[in-house]
Amino acid sequence: MTKKSKSSALHNIEGVSQSEITNATSISKIQLKRKAKPTTQELISDIINGNITALSRAITLVESSNPKHLKQANDIIKGCLKHANASVRIGITGVPGVGKSTFIEAFGMHLTSNGKKVAVLAVDPSSSLSKGSILGDKTRMENLVKNENAFIRPSPSGTSLGGVARKTRETIILCEAAGFETIMIETVGVGQSETAVHSMVDFFLLLKLAGAGDELQGIKRGIIEMADAIAINKADGDNLKAAQLAKVEFNRALHLYPQKDSEWQPKVMLCSALKQEGIEELWKLIASYIEHTKTNNYFEHHRREQNKFWLLQTIEDRLKSDFFSQPKIKEALKLQLQLIEDGKTTPFAAAEYLLSL
Numbered sequence: 001m002t003k004k005s006k007s008s009a010l011h012n013i014e015g016v017s018q019s020e021i022t023n024a025t026s027i028s029k030i031q032l033k034r035k036a037k038p039t040t041q042e043l044i045s046d047i048i049n050g051n052i053t054a055l056s057r058a059i060t061l062v063e064s065s066n067p068k069h070l071k072q073a074n075d076i077i078k079g080c081l082k083h084a085n086a087s088v089r090i091g092i093t094g095v096p097g098v099g100k101s102t103f104i105e106a107f108g109m110h111l112t113s114n115g116k117k118v119a120v121l122a123v124d125p126s127s128s129l130s131k132g133s134i135l136g137d138k139t140r141m142e143n144l145v146k147n148e149n150a151f152i153r154p155s156p157s158g159t160s161l162g163g164v165a166r167k168t169r170e171t172i173i174l175c176e177a178a179g180f181e182t183i184m185i186e187t188v189g190v191g192q193s194e195t196a197v198h199s200m201v202d203f204f205l206l207l208k209l210a211g212a213g214d215e216l217q218g219i220k221r222g223i224i225e226m227a228d229a230i231a232i233n234k235a236d237g238d239n240l241k242a243a244q245l246a247k248v249e250f251n252r253a254l255h256l257y258p259q260k261d262s263e264w265q266p267k268v269m270l271c272s273a274l275k276q277e278g279i280e281e282l283w284k285l286i287a288s289y290i291e292h293t294k295t296n297n298y299f300e301h302h303r304r305e306q307n308k309f310w311l312l313q314t315i316e317d318r319l320k321s322d323f324f325s326q327p328k329i330k331e332a333l334k335l336q337l338q339l340i341e342d343g344k345t346t347p348f349a350a351a352e353y354l355l356s357l
Contacts, residue, residue, distance in 0.1 A: 040072050044079035047178050052151060055178045059153060062167045062174070077170050080177035085303070087119075087176045088290055091197040093187040093223065094207030099233045100186050103207060103273035105141040110279045111182055112149040119180035120144070120152045121168055123187055151180060169200050169310055198226045199309050202299065203286050206230045210239055210246035224250075225257055228266055228289055231282060235270035243270050262298045264289055332357060 038046070038054065046054030058080075061073040094100050101122070108118045120141070144150045153171065168185060175183055187197045198204050206227040224230065230250050235243035250268045260266075267285055271278030293299040323329060336350035345353075 040075045040079070043076055047076075047080055047174060048083050050179045052178075055151065055174055056153070058174050059167075059171050062170045063155065073170070077173055080174055084173040084176035087172075087181050087183050088203065088286070089172060089201040090182065090184045090286065091187065091201035091204045092184055092207065093197065093205070094233075095209070098207045098209050099273050100207060101141055103231070103233055103271070104184055104186060105144045106273040106276050106279050107283070108141070108144045108150055108184070109147065110276070110283065112144075112147050116149065116182055117180045118144075118147075118150045119175040119178075119183045120150070121171055121175070121183065121185045122152060122154045123168070123185070151175065151178075168197075172200060195226075199306050202293070202302070203228050203289055205282075205286075208232050208246065208250070209234060210243040224253060224266075228260075228262075228264060229282070229285055230254075230266065230268045231271050231278070232268065233271055233273055236272040236275050236277065240270075262289075262293050262302070263296055264292055328357060329354060 038057070043054050043058050047058060058073070058076050061069045061076065064070075064073070092100060092104060104120055104122070108120060111118050141152060145152050153175075155168065155171075172183055172185075185197055185201060204226050206223055206229070208230055210232055232243045232246050232250070247268045247270060254266050254268065269278060269282055269285065271282060273279070290299065293302070324333075332354055336345065336354060339345040340347060340350055
């Protein structure tokens with residue numbers, strides 16, 4: 001019996017055992033590394049020194065809805081504030097399919113090739129059903145994401161106005177403190193109000209397509225009124241003639257609007273992000289705008305007005321969050337929603353009751 005068991009393929013063979021002490025030590029080191037969290041001051045210092053990992057950690061804290069992270073996030077922003085405000089902030093919007101990601105990559109590569117540090121805050125639309133986002137902008141910007149002078153941060157839009165992530169304003173400050181000189185904010189661009197992105201950038205760029213049938217729709221939406229420039233993308237090949245005609249139409253439309261407070265006349269340009277044509281000319285136009293608005297003091301005035309807007313916006317967000325987080329409101333809200341469903345009260349009466357609690 002014993003002899004048979006030894007010759008069986010199923011019997012145990014005594015091998016070289018791994019060192020339990022070594023394993024335990026390695027595991028404890030890994031766990032310690034994972035658990036180690038930098039202090040607020042360490043994060044601030046690392047961000048100022050251009051550490052991308054620290055920047056990403058801080059942005060995650062800023063975007064977090066966990067109340068425990070709020071104080072640390074605010075302390076980090078406060079510590080970085082004096083190192084911020086030295087960038088050019090560019091908002092980029094346009095309908096889906098206009099080529100925003102391709103344009104941003106071509107634009108970003110052009111700037112980094114000239115020695116500039118570029119941050120891209122790309123906002124992905126959140127599903128109204130699942131609340132999830134794909135966050136696939138990094139996969140659409142393969143070359144830029146590998147560039148050591150570029151930083152791409154995709155964020156879910158959530159329920160924010162105009163599809164702009166709720167904490168984008170604070171993220172801009174952190175990116176500036178990390179030394180990024182040009183910050184591009186890509187909006188969802190699905191016809192929602194673009195007021196939010198316009199209120200946090202220096203230059204607002206509208207990307208358009210020729211022959212897509214949205215020329216008049218774009219004018220109707222009022223986005224053109226906010227635009228400092230219109231770039232007609234994919235102006236190449238067979239589409240070039242249509243792009244040139246669209247340029248004439250948009251130029252006519254722009255002259256119908258009253259003069260901007262910046263005293264800047266918006267321009268219409270042609271570009272092809274795929275062929276990297278018109279990119280350098282567009283950057284020169286933006287540089288010209290920045291010089292113009294700094295000369296007439298509109299640049300600083302506009303940023304001060306933006307700060308006032310975001311003060312009021314932050315108060316509104318905080319009041320809304322505090323209101324709905326109250327336990328008694330949560331319970332009363334469930335009851336009022338049921339009463340509305342049963343037809344026993346109206347939304348206005350229910351709101352009045354909840355606000356009186």
